[in-house]
Amino acid sequence: MPDTLSPEVAPDTAETNRSLRLGIAGPVGVGKSSLIATICRALADELQIGVITNDIYTDEDARFLRSAGVLDPERIRAVETGACPHTAIRDDVTANLFAVEELERDFAPLDLVLVESGGDNLTATFSPALIDAQLFVLDVAGGGDVARKGGPGIGRADLLIVNKTDLAPYVGVDVEQMVADATAAREGGPVLALARDDEKAIAELRSWLLELLATHRAGQHVPQDPGPMAPHFHADENGGYIHSHEGEHAH
């Protein structure tokens, strides 16, 4: 066999087939995978979609999504994060970038690539080096006070989802209050209360995504970093102020 350096995969053509890359972050068990299934069901007829899952253990989320039958199983790929799901979406996105680019190349042209983070904690957010926009997901079963606790994803993800609202009566959570708290924590940023079977909320989510896609395609969408910290309050003699660590600042 002659010696060759030709790679086992074709060169990247990602820039010519650039999708909208949307991150889905949030703690373990809030319903990130099922939210992805919901998005696929709502949009798979009109958009070409791909999914990258990030798991702490191998590819369980990818297998769940493949078995959900909402998308061609080959369009769902798993990235293994070596026990560091936070690193893989924020400070070292190498493996995820390769996975997104390969998916975009193999199924070109894709409109939307959903990147699911491995379930982590309230501080895990995506780097804009990997995704264009991100959803942060909470659920009512995790407690009505979580939204108030804040965090970069809760405070400044492009959209905050309060999931599993259908469970609210069983866990004693006031959904309206939780959404109000979340809206306050986000200084008015968008919050969507969602349940798997809530058609009205799903329609709202669908509109939000299509609008984002249109803005992205028009070249008007600028990816925002939610940052490593939540905006927080400083007391001072003028009554205090809230800031978000956008500039240099020493405590």
Added chain:
Amino acid sequence: MKLSSTTLAMLLADSRLPVGAHVVSNGLEAALRGGMAPELAPEYMCARMATTVLVEAGTAIVTRALVAAGEIERIARVRSEWEARTPSRALREIAIALGDGLARMGRTVWPESLLAGSLPARGLPRPLVLGVLAAEQGLEAGDLARLVAYEDAQTVAAALLKLEPLDPATAVRWALEACEYFEAYAPSVTVLTEPEAIPAFSGPQIEEWAEAHTSLERRLFRA
């Protein structure tokens, strides 16, 4: 950009380098799941020094020599020789995944590199990418060989602390003892210049574990 060999070695050995390397245990998880006792980790590190590390270091050293001599067209031969010495598909795949990550970083940091020029953007194993960067940026052969060895042992040590926690300083000591063990081999590897001369010691048990690892359920590390 002009850096000392020391700075380059520190950079490339730094686990904080964003090249996607945190997903590997250098086969340690596979070994433990295959029944190796955790207290044998020091011997495991040394066994790698005498086998896979020699192949990787030799591949990097010869690539460095060829690039330095301007014999770019012979890099393909290095790749073939590396493949012939790495019969496990799983081990080839992870070496290429790590090479892709390193090459991606290299292209951005050093846009004048061959990695951004005539070499393919994907599909080069990590030791080959290391050899290219070493030649272009001035990492000396001795430092390059020791970088490969150090990084190999430290990856095992760091993975051990996740899989079978112990006093972390003990794992550091084991990694350094493995590096010391490698010193006996370093002089003979460092002087290599021909692809055919790359050491051909294999670790069949490491290869078998690596293959078995790809089908394991609930693994923490990719390899």
